Amino acid sequence: MSEDQTALLNEVSDVLESVLNKKVELKPEMNIVNDLGLDSIAVMNFTMALEDKFDISIPLNDMASVVTVQDLLNTLETLRSAA
Amino acid sequence: MSLLSKFQPLAARYDALRESGADPFSVKFDDIISSVEGVLKGKRTLLFGTNNYLGLTFDPHSMERSIDAIRMHGTGTTGSRIANGSYDGHAELERAIADFYGRKHCMVFSTGYQANLAMISTLVGKDDHLVIDADSHASIYDASRLGHAPVVRFRHNNPDDLAKRLARLKDQPGEKLIVVEGIYSMLGDTAPLKEFVDVKKEFGAYLMVDEAHSMGVLGERGRGLAEREGVEDDVDFVVGTFSKSLASVGGYCVSSMEGFEILRIAARPYMFTASLPPAIIASTTAALETLRAEPQRREKLTANSRRFYNGLKSAGFTVGPEANPIVAVIIDKVDVAAAFWKRLVDEGMYLNLALPPATPSHQAFLRSSVSAAHTFEHIDFAIELMTRVGREFGLLPENVHPFPPRVVTAERLSARAATMPVRRPAADVGAGMA
Numbered sequence: 061m062s063e064d065q066t067a068l069l070n071e072v073s074d075v076l077e078s079v080l081n082k083k084v085e086l087k088p089e090m091n092i093v094n095d096l097g098l099d100s101i102a103v104m105n106f107t108m109a110l111e112d113k114f115d116i117s118i119p120l121n122d123m124a125s126v127v128t129v130q131d132l133l134n135t136l137e138t139l140r141s142a143a
Numbered sequence: 144m145s146l147l148s149k150f151q152p153l154a155a156r157y158d159a160l161r162e163s164g165a166d167p168f169s170v171k172f173d174d175i176i177s178s179v180e181g182v183l184k185g186k187r188t189l190l191f192g193t194n195n196y197l198g199l200t201f202d203p204h205s206m207e208r209s210i211d212a213i214r215m216h217g218t219g220t221t222g223s224r225i226a227n228g229s230y231d232g233h234a235e236l237e238r239a240i241a242d243f244y245g246r247k248h249c250m251v252f253s254t255g256y257q258a259n260l261a262m263i264s265t266l267v268g269k270d271d272h273l274v275i276d277a278d279s280h281a282s283i284y285d286a287s288r289l290g291h292a293p294v295v296r297f298r299h300n301n302p303d304d305l306a307k308r309l310a311r312l313k314d315q316p317g318e319k320l321i322v323v324e325g326i327y328s329m330l331g332d333t334a335p336l337k338e339f340v341d342v343k344k345e346f347g348a349y350l351m352v353d354e355a356h357s358m359g360v361l362g363e364r365g366r367g368l369a370e371r372e373g374v375e376d377d378v379d380f381v382v383g384t385f386s387k388s389l390a391s392v393g394g395y396c397v398s399s400m401e402g403f404e405i406l407r408i409a410a411r412p413y414m415f416t417a418s419l420p421p422a423i424i425a426s427t428t429a430a431l432e433t434l435r436a437e438p439q440r441r442e443k444l445t446a447n448s449r450r451f452y453n454g455l456k457s458a459g460f461t462v463g464p465e466a467n468p469i470v471a472v473i474i475d476k477v478d479v480a481a482a483f484w485k486r487l488v489d490e491g492m493y494l495n496l497a498l499p500p501a502t503p504s505h506q507a508f509l510r511s512s513v514s515a516a517h518t519f520e521h522i523d524f525a526i527e528l529m530t531r532v533g534r535e536f537g538l539l540p541e542n543v544h545p546f547p548p549r550v551v552t553a554e555r556l557s558a559r560a561a562t563m564p565v566r567r568p569a570a571d572v573g574a575g576m577a
Contacts, residue, residue, distance in 0.1 A: 101500050108277065108296060117311040119272075119293030 061088060068133050075109045088130035114140055160498075165481035167496035170488070177201055178390075178516040183493060189521055191511040192495040196468050197359050197433070197440045198516025199390035204433055205426040212425030219420045225408065232424035239431055240395050244366055244381060248403040250396050251424075253416050255355050255384025256282040258394025261410035262351065262382055263322060264290035271317040274308060276300065276324065276334070278503040280353065283322055289412075292320075299327075299503065302338035309346040319348035325357030325368035329502055329510060331469030333357070333368050340377040351380040359388025359434050360468055365441055389430040391423045444468055444515040447522055451513050454526035459539040471497070471508040472529070479536060480507030486532050492525050 061069075065088075073086045076096075084096065092098055098106065107118050116139045126132045160166065173182040178198035179190050199205060212232065220227055233251060241249040252258040263286035267273045273292040275283055278299040287294040295312070298304040305321065312319060321343055323334040336352065343350045354367030362370030365388070369378045379400060385393035407413060419427075434440070452466035461473040474480040477498055484496040487509070497508040511525070533539040 099500065104277065104296060108298065111295075111308070111311070115311065117293075117295055117308065117315075119295055120287065121293055 065133050065137075068136060069129070071113065072110070072129070072132065072136070075113045076106060079106050079109050086129050088128065088133065090129045091127060092129060092132065093127075110136065116140055160481055163478060163481050163485075165485040165496065167481075167484060167498075170493070175200075179514050179521060181493065183488065186491060188488070188491050188493050189524065190493050191513070191517075191525055192493050193514065194356070194387040194512045195390060195514045195516070196356075196388045196444055196512070197390070197430075198514045199388070199430045199433060202390065202430065202433060205390065205429040208429040209422040209426035212421040216421035218422070220418045222417055223414060224418045225414050227418070229418070230421060230424070232421055232428070233418060236424050236428045236431075237395075239428055241397055243364075243431060243435065244397045245375075246381075246397040247399040248397065250403075250406060250410075250413060251419065252394040252396070252413055253419055254392060255382075255386055255394035256285075257412040257416065258382045258384065258396055259283055259353060260286045260289055261412035262380060262396045262406070263287065263320070264412070265406055265410040266349075266351075266380070267292035267318065267320045272312050272315065272319045273322070274305065274312075274319055274348070275322045278327055278329070279322065280324065280328060280355070281501075283324075283353065292317075300332065300334055302335055302342050305339065306342045306345065309342065309348060313346065319346065320351060321348050322351045322353065325352055325354040325361065326467050326469060328356050328469060329497055329508055330463035330471050331356075331467040332464050333361070333467065336368055336372040336374055336378075340374045343377065349379045350377065351382060352378050353382050355382070355384040355387060356467075356469060358383045359441065360444060365434055365438070385423070385427045385430075388434060389427050391427045391430065393419050393423060393427060440515040444513065447513045447515065447517050447519070450519060451511065451522045451526065454522070455529060458526065458530040458533065460529070460533060468513045469510065470513065471510045474507050474509060474538070477507045479538070480509060483532060483536055483538075484509055487528060490528055490532070492528055 069086055069088070073084060076084050076086065079102065090096060092103065103123065104120070107120070107123050111118050114136060118135070118139060122135055122139070126135055170183070173185060175181045178193070178195050178200045181188050181190050216230060216232070220230065224233065237249040237251050240251070241247065252261055259280070259282035263273065263283060267290055269291035271292045273287055273290065273294045275287060275294065275296055276299055277296045295308050297308050309319060321339065323336070323339055326333050334352070340350065352367070352369050354369070357367040359365045361368050364370060366375070367381065367383070369375045369381065380396055380398045382396045383394065385391045385395070448468045448470065449466045452462060452470050455470060455472060456462050463469070463471045474483065480496060484494070487494060495510040497510045499505050499507070502508050513522070530539060
């Protein structure tokens with residue numbers, strides 16, 4: 061994992077903590093739904109919070125293909141470079 | 144593993160709810176005897192969970208026209224309008240709705256759900272953007288999945304948040320369609336439509352308003368929130384339903400946009416489903432006539448809504464932000480809400496139990512809908528019953544009273560003794576209208 065991705069992972073962790081109001085320790089291989097226990101509403105609220113954090117637009121269909129934390133980091137990197 | 148094993152977590156949650164004795168998903172009425180009364184487990188029950196805003200389900204004008212239509216045109220169209228053709232009644236109803244809204248075009252759909260599914264999934268394509276309120280109805284979410292446009296959500300009823308999200312899409316090609324609702328079906332709150340219109344204009348987007356719960360309810364002529372807010376000219380599409388104020392089933396979309404009619408051969412949920420049968424078309428057309436001819440129903444509805452909302456609020460319940468016909472009591476714990484709901488039903492008041500994820504938070508709502516056909520006596524019975532049970536459950540302070548002490552009508556209305564078969568009244572026309 062690159063330095064950039066590690067930094068991104070920390071930022072994503074902060075966002076998720078603010079959405080869930082609890083401490084989370086994210087690892088790239090984690091499954092967002094199963095390992096983090098996020099229901100569909102939490103995933104969508106997490107998405108809105110990520111949009112605001114990085115000032116990007118994350119269409120819901122882009123999130124549909126995200127399974128692991130690593131997928132999310134890759135998606136965010138792509139969207140940020142396109143923005 | 145089996146095909147249905149993925150539903151085990153859902154089944155476990157449902158079982159837990161049923162074990163508590165409350166099963167809001169399988170309520171079976173023995174009979175419905177008026178717009179606001181039914182029989183449940185042999186007991187006469189007041190209905191506070193119907194969306195029957197104008198109390199027209201037993202209106203003689205609609206019923207007679209519906210019966211005539213069956214005799215004249217049969218029980219069903221047995222197919223879709225593009226395959227089997229339209230009947231006179233379909234076109235007449237579309238003209239009547241377009242005229243009601245002062246718009247050029249109207250399309251009628253077989254349900255309100257399909258109206259949203261059809262319009263939203265078809266209007267925006269893969270190169271456009273769909274921008275929806277985070278607390279949108281399931282039909283809007285499902286439409287967003289049926290269509291091919293990227294979907295972005297904004298925070299509920301927050302024009303600044305909408306503006307922020309549209310600003311991020313500013314340099315992206317394609318059209319943007321914003322979808323909001325007139326009255327939100329869970330909490331009964333309205334959209335800040337004037338502010339949304341400002342944002343829409345700033346970013347050159349299109350605006351659709353779902354007036355399912357506000358048609359017949361808000362506005363001088365009952366057109367909904369856009370009329371009340373004076374922004375109808377800036378709303379490009381209004382969608383709505385026949386299954387609430389108009390007391391039947393079906394949906395519609397009106398617009399004055401040039402070229403609108405092409406959607407009849409582009410919108411799949413319009414094209415590939417059976418059209419509404421003559422009886423429904425006829426009763427809906429008649430109900431729209433009544434809606435237009437009897438504004439006193441809307442006045443009574445407003446008075447009932449305020450009485451119910453203010454009564455529950457002053458009793459100490461946590462309610463939604465506005466006094467509209469949808470009145471939700473918010474309860475933090477799902478199991479408490481389920482037990483509360485069951486008690487109310489057992490005591491003769493039927494209302495909806497809304498559970499997450501259908502609610503916008505992790506709370507449960509005891510969701511009532513008020514009707515013009517409710518009398519003040521009905522409303523007061525419901526307030527007093529909910530207050531009494533609320534105190535028993537420890538949700539309300541003992542020393543707060545919704546009304547000054549007086550003779551309570553609850554005993555008679557809760558009708559513990561009313562287990563005799565109910566004689567169906569001729570009609571409940573004008574019930575509660577005096």
